[in-house]
Amino acid sequence: MPDGSRAKFSPSTIKKWFLNYKHGGFDTLIPKSRNDAGKSRNIDSNTEAKIHELKECFPYITGTLVYQKLVEEGYIKAAKTSLATVLRYIRENNLKRNQLVPLDRHAFEMEFANDCWQSDTSHGPIIRINGQKRHTFLITFIDDASRLILHGEFFFYDNAVNMQTVFKKAISKYGIPKKVFVDNGKTYKNDQLRLICASLGVSLIHAKPYSPESKGKIERSFRTIKDNWMNGINWNDYTSLEALNMDFIKYLNEKYTNSIHSSLGEAPRNRYLKDSERIKFISPGDLDNHFLHRVSRKVSNDATIRLNCIQFEVPAKYIGQKINVRYSPIDLDKAYIFDRDNKISYTIYPLKKVDNSKIKRNVIDYSKMNGGNKYV
Known part of the structure; x- marks a missing residue:
C-alpha cells in the first residue's frame, strides 16, 4: 500500500474496481457514504422515541442506565445491540448531560414576607450518642422575601414527620405562608403534607426534578450556615441533639438573623418585620388540629x-x-x-x-x- 502497509484483496474485488474505473472513471473508486448515515441500524424508531422520553423525564440519567432500561423493557436485546451503540446515539443526538440546552431561568424574589417559604434538608454533623456515632440532618424553612430562617432543627432522621414538626414550629412563630416551595423527595411529597397545606389554605409547590438551582436561596443559606458556624465547631463536644439544636438556635438569633444580607442590604429580621402588618397568625389549638x-x-x-x-x-x-x-x-x-x-x-x-x-x-x-x- 502507499503508506507501506500490506493488505490482501480478492480477485473479485480488484475486478470490480477495474470495471468501475473503466466505465465511470476515478470518481467511481471514491468510497460512497452510507444511505442511512447518522442512523443506527440496531435502534428503531420506537427505541429512539423511548431514549428521548427517558432523557426528557430524567435529564441527568446516565447512558448506561438508559441502556439497562431499554433492555429491561424489551426495546432492544443485549445480544444484538451493544451499550456502545446506545451511547453513540445519545452523543450524536446531543442528549448527553453537558449537551443539554440550559433552561431559561430568571432570578426572582417575592414582594412581601410570607408570600412564599422554601424548605429543604441538609446533611449535618456526625455526633456521638452514648459512644455511638449518629448522622444528623438539618431541616429548615426560609422566607423567600426576607431570607429569614423561620425555624431549623437537627434530627437523626430525614422524614416527613420531622419536616412537618419544623413546619408547624415555623408557623407558630411567624404566621401562615401563602405558598411553600419544596423538593420532590418523600419527605416533602406525601398525602399528609398535602392535606395539612390544604387545611391551612397554603399552596404546596414542588420543584422540577433535577433542578436544584430553583431552590437557590435555601441552598445558599445552608452554605452560609456551614461556612459561618457548622464547619468551625468541634462536634465531639456534643452528646445530644438537644445541645446541638440549642447552639444552632443561638447562632441563628445572634448572628444569622441579625447580620446584613448581601442581596438585601439589611438584616433578614428587619426585612421581615417591614411586612408585620400583613402576617396572618393562628391560635395554638387550631394549629394543632391542622397538623x-x-x-x-x-x-x-x-x-x-x-x-x-x-x-x-x-x-x-x-x-x-x-x-x-x-x-x-x-x-x-x-x-x-x-x-x-x-x-x-x-x-x-x-x-x-x-x-x-x-x-x-x-x-x-x-x-x-x-x-x-x-x-x-
Missing part, C-alpha cells in the same frame, strides 16, 4: 383499629364500619374520631387489655326478647 394526620380505618370485630402499629379502642357501635380518624404522629396517647360534619365525635385511647379484663360486661337477657320466650 393532625388524617386516615380512614375499618373497625375490627373487637372494636379496635391500628394507628402506626398501636391498637386503639373505639366505641362498639362502630364495629364493621369505616371511620375517619385524626392523630398526632408524635403523640399517640390519644386520637380522634371525626364525623361527617368534620367535628370530633369521640376521643379514643390506646387499647389496655389488662384493664379491659377487669371490666364487667353487659349480659344480654334473652328471656326478655321475642315476647318473653327464653328459648330463642
Whole structure:
C-alpha cells in the first residue's frame, strides 16, 4: 500500500474496481457514504422515541442506565445491540448531560414576607450518642422575601414527620405562608403534607426534578450556615441533639438573623418585620388540629383499629364500619374520631387489655326478647 502497509484483496474485488474505473472513471473508486448515515441500524424508531422520553423525564440519567432500561423493557436485546451503540446515539443526538440546552431561568424574589417559604434538608454533623456515632440532618424553612430562617432543627432522621414538626414550629412563630416551595423527595411529597397545606389554605409547590438551582436561596443559606458556624465547631463536644439544636438556635438569633444580607442590604429580621402588618397568625389549638394526620380505618370485630402499629379502642357501635380518624404522629396517647360534619365525635385511647379484663360486661337477657320466650 502507499503508506507501506500490506493488505490482501480478492480477485473479485480488484475486478470490480477495474470495471468501475473503466466505465465511470476515478470518481467511481471514491468510497460512497452510507444511505442511512447518522442512523443506527440496531435502534428503531420506537427505541429512539423511548431514549428521548427517558432523557426528557430524567435529564441527568446516565447512558448506561438508559441502556439497562431499554433492555429491561424489551426495546432492544443485549445480544444484538451493544451499550456502545446506545451511547453513540445519545452523543450524536446531543442528549448527553453537558449537551443539554440550559433552561431559561430568571432570578426572582417575592414582594412581601410570607408570600412564599422554601424548605429543604441538609446533611449535618456526625455526633456521638452514648459512644455511638449518629448522622444528623438539618431541616429548615426560609422566607423567600426576607431570607429569614423561620425555624431549623437537627434530627437523626430525614422524614416527613420531622419536616412537618419544623413546619408547624415555623408557623407558630411567624404566621401562615401563602405558598411553600419544596423538593420532590418523600419527605416533602406525601398525602399528609398535602392535606395539612390544604387545611391551612397554603399552596404546596414542588420543584422540577433535577433542578436544584430553583431552590437557590435555601441552598445558599445552608452554605452560609456551614461556612459561618457548622464547619468551625468541634462536634465531639456534643452528646445530644438537644445541645446541638440549642447552639444552632443561638447562632441563628445572634448572628444569622441579625447580620446584613448581601442581596438585601439589611438584616433578614428587619426585612421581615417591614411586612408585620400583613402576617396572618393562628391560635395554638387550631394549629394543632391542622397538623393532625388524617386516615380512614375499618373497625375490627373487637372494636379496635391500628394507628402506626398501636391498637386503639373505639366505641362498639362502630364495629364493621369505616371511620375517619385524626392523630398526632408524635403523640399517640390519644386520637380522634371525626364525623361527617368534620367535628370530633369521640376521643379514643390506646387499647389496655389488662384493664379491659377487669371490666364487667353487659349480659344480654334473652328471656326478655321475642315476647318473653327464653328459648330463642
